[in-house]
Amino acid sequence: MKKYDAIVIGAGHNGIANAAFLQKAGLDVLLVEKNDWIGGASVSRNLHEDWIYSNCSYVCSLLRPEVYRALDLAKYGLQVVPYGGSVTFSSDGDYLGRYTDPDASRREYQRHSPRDADALHRYERDVMRQCRFIRQFLLRTAPDPTSFKPRDLLELLHIGRELWALGEDTIYDTMRFYTMSIADYLDEYFENPLIKAAKAGSGIIGSAMGVMSPGTAYVLLHHAMGDVDGTAGAWGFARGGMGAIANAMQACFEDHGGTTITGASVEQITTRGGHVTGVALANGDEHRADTVVSNMTLPRTFLECMDPKDLLPEFLEKCRNFKIRGSSGKLNIALDGLPEFTALRGNTELLCADMHLVDSIEKLERAYDDWKDGHWSREPYLDMLIPSLTDPTMAPPGKHFMSVFVQYVPPKIEGRDWTDADRDAFSDNVLNRIEAYAPGFRDKVMHVEVRTPRELENEVGLTEGNIFQGELTMDQLLFNRPIPGYAQYRGPVKGLYMCGSSNHPGGGVMAAPGANAAREILRDLRRPNTVPEGWTDD
DSSP states (O other), X not given: OOEESEEEEOOBHHHHHHHHHHHHTTOXXXXXXXXXXXXXXXXXXXXXXXXXXXXXXXXXXXXXXXXXXXXXXXXXXXXXXXXXXXEEEOTTSOEXXXXXXXXXHHHHHHHHXXXXXXXXXXHHHHHHXXXXXXXXXXXXXXXXXXXXXXXXXXXXXXXXXXXXXXXXXXXXXHHHHHHSOHHHHHHTTOOOHXXXXXXXXXXXXXXXXXXXXXXXXXXXXXXXXXXXXXXXXXXXXXXXXXXXXXXXXXXXXXXXXXXXXXXXXXXXXXXXXXXXXXXXXXXXXXXXXXXXXXXXXXXXIIIISSXXXXXXXXXXXXXXXXXXXXXXXXXXXXXXXXXXXXXXXXXXXXGGSEEEEOOOHHHHHHHHHHHHTTSOOSSOEEXXXXXGGTOGGGSOTTOEEEEEEEEOOOSSBTTBOOOHXXXXXXXXXXXXXXXXXXXXXXXXXXXXXXXXXXXXXXXXXXXXXXXXXXXXSGXXXXXXXXXXXXXXXXXXXXXXXXXXXXXXXXXXXTOHHHHHHHHXXXXXXXXXXXXXXXXXXX
């Protein structure tokens, strides 16, 4: 049996990035993936005739430019095409448009509230200040505050210096920001219900919390701190769908000699004498390595793929208490033509933007109430995009692909497992909601792929369907992510590492957890570092 230097479990984008950095450093790496395709949640799939679906993650912004450059992803074909703007529809037939032209956006905000138009610049300045502060820590390993190791002490000192550099007033604002609800935060800037609803969605996407829950203001940063081509806060489509990101990373990995096995579900991470020895697959095959890296969620890694006898009871208890509640669903729709939204009346520019159906903070909170009752939201928050308007490779000529992200969708229906009938009823509810704003929409629907937390867990491996692999709350951030004492990508068994989004800095297609874990592995193995560290604003 061949012995590899390292085995990486899970060919999601973090797993592939991790494997690519290790392979570039000269290790012999095996990447194993349970599906017959790579990408995890960053995938493009041909599921209906000539349409390509980004059937999980659907937009690109958080992918770290340092990783993009270090893995030379442009060489391997990755192209991110920016798009701009947003539109939020009101139930009374009106809408709030956000344009790429800042003057046009200001006039639109002024139409709804002159006061809020004046507050817009102040709001964006303050959010960007928080983004700039947190972005510098994305590609750094979180320090252990209980450690007296020089590296941890220096990193704590670095965080303190950067916080102090914000200035006294901003320090107070930062502490408040991390613990506030998105509803309370927006109340400090805006008065118009539609404007607040348009901004609030970014604080709840992927989160099992409501707009009035403390901590949701921070979630906003995960939808504002990215960039495309150096434009902070911008979003884009990976040409060819989100699988183009994973495919480019995979091409880099294999170009440096890496080996990938698909259709290889890991049944157990094997150990001997407190040290990993490799992995055992569900088909009976075994592969050996002294270093094993898990891109799976924290619960899947330790509660499903390890022998409990190899782990301390208190560690297992912390894994069970890790908050990873699913709250999202998705519809991927093949359209015979463009939908016609009554409110837009021929405004095709906003059809290329993010489109949202919600018009008040209170409706968003009631949608969360449905989730708490164990049911999908009757009036959900919808984030709709038509990527084929920007990237024509995703649909045949004259046809379109529409991505519909849905919040809130529970991992179980009133305590029981999802059924196909539940899935179909959920889909009908979403389609009917869109039909109400765009009459004739359902007549244009040629095919629908429906993804509830059941599909996200069974296919992608996202425990309970949580798209961030764990809640982004203060008790699960920085040196607390995933759990205290294990925030530096090392597991409780020697030679075992974690590189998925359950780890710092969290979810989103950013590749930071995978890159950071590779840096720690290379440090332990005393190999040359191939991973960028820190953040540069260029």
